[in-house]
Amino acid sequence: SQELEQSPQSLIVQEGKNLTINCTSSKTLYGLYWYKQKYGEGLIFLMMLQKGGEEKSHEKITAKLDEKKQQSSLHITASQPSHAGIYLCGADDPTSGTYKYIFGTGTRLKVLA
Amino acid sequence: EPEVTQTPSHQVTQMGQEVILRCVPISNHLYFYWYRQILGQKVEFLVSFYNNEISEKSEIFDDQFSVERPDGSNFTLKIRSTKLEDSAMYFCASIELAGGPRYFGPGTRLTVL
Numbered sequence: 225s226q227e228l229e230q231s232p233q234s235l236i237v238q239e240g241k242n243l244t245i246n247c248t249s250s251k252t253l254y255g256l257y258w259y260k261q262k263y264g265e266g267l268i269f270l271m272m273l274q275k276g277g278e279e280k281s282h283e284k285i286t287a288k289l290d291e292k293k294q295q296s297s298l299h300i301t302a303s304q305p306s307h308a309g310i311y312l313c314g315a316d317d318p319t320s321g322t323y324k325y326i327f328g329t330g331t332r333l334k335v336l337a
Numbered sequence: 338e339p340e341v342t343q344t345p346s347h348q349v350t351q352m353g354q355e356v357i358l359r360c361v362p363i364s365n366h367l368y369f370y371w372y373r374q375i376l377g378q379k380v381e382f383l384v385s386f387y388n389n390e391i392s393e394k395s396e397i398f399d400d401q402f403s404v405e406r407p408d409g410s411n412f413t414l415k416i417r418s419t420k421l422e423d424s425a426m427y428f429c430a431s432i433e434l435a436g437g438p439r440y441f442g443p444g445t446r447l448t449v450l
Contacts, residue, residue, distance in 0.1 A: 257439065264376060266443040267428065312380065314439075322385040322392040323368060323435050329379055 226251045226317050228328035236334045237303050245298045245331045247313030253293045257314040261330075267312065270298075300333075308335045339363040343429050343442035351450055353418050358445045360412045360429030366440070369412045370430040371404065373397065374444075380428065386412065419449045 227250045237243050247256065258270040271280045273289035273296060280287050284307075286299045300307055313328040342361045350356050362369050371383040384394040386404055403415045412431075416423055429442040 259441075264426065264446070266426075267380075267441045269438075269441070272438060314380075320385075320393060322387055323432065324382050324385055324393055325370065325372070325430065325439055326382065327372075327380040 226315070226319060226326055228313055228315060228326055230311075230313060230328040230331045232331060233329065234332040234334070236336065238336050239304060240302050243300050243303055243333070245311050245333070247296045247298070247328050249294045249315060251294070251318060253289065253296070253315050254318050255316045256289055256293075256296045258287050258296070258298050259312045259314060261310045261312060263310065270311075303333075303335045305335045305337050308333055339440070341429055341431055341440045341442035343427075343445050345445060346443065347446045347448070349448045349450065350419055352421055356416050356419055356447060358414045358416075358427050358429075358447070360414070360442055361410055362412055362429065362431035363433070363440055364410070366431035366433045368392075368432045368435070369404075369406070370439075371414045372428040372430065372441075373425045374428065375422075375425045383414075383427075416447075419447075421449050423447060424449045 229248045231246050256273045259267040261267050271287045276291040276293045278289045284301045289296045311331045314325055317324045317326050344359045369386040372380050373383050374380045382395050384398045385392050401417045405413050426444045426446050428444045430439050432439050
């Protein structure tokens with residue numbers, strides 16, 4: 225079955241610094257989603273990527289999917305305390321007949337003011 | 338903006354009691370899912386439901402769990418005899434079409450004492 229690994233597991237940055245979170249799949253991705261979660265709360269949808277080489281931005285967050293569609297990165301520019309939380313990547317499991325979704329291991333981000 | 342809703346937001350129960358978690362998916366969606374996240378851990382797939390039957394389930398989804406769509410709008414997850422280790426956040430999700438954007442509910446936090 226497909227696995228999604230995220231790196232780093234946790235990240236502490238000073239406010240204003242840029243950072244990158246990676247999500248690597250063991251198989252080709254057919255739709256990669258990024259979510260943000262506050263500890264113990266719900267999932268906030270950030271972006272969806274489907275095509276190899278695709279890049280999307282929203283405010284200071286940019287997500288890319290590589291050409292081979294096995295790795296995605298999430299880049300935050302000039303981080304702010306409001307960016308703190310857990311970032312999760314998710315993808316459709318292509319081995320599933322019901323479009324079961326799998327999630328990455330998560331990256332916990334802390335932004336120091 | 339359509340949304341998936343879940344009730345209750347927080348449920349506290351005694352070990353051995355039955356609980357029913359409720360979800361209202363988006364009205365024209367066809368595939369429905371339950372996921373679980375033990376605090377601080379990965380979001381895990383439990384079960385998918387399509388055409389009024391379970392189409393896929395994980396190892397976690399044992400005989401203590403059941404799902405129903407009793408009236409064409411609600412989608413419920415029942416845990417017959419709760420255990421301490423069932424304490425987690427439970428998320429419902431739905432999609433309209435295969436491979437379409439996945440909408441998650443805000444989650445129900447289940448605490449088993």
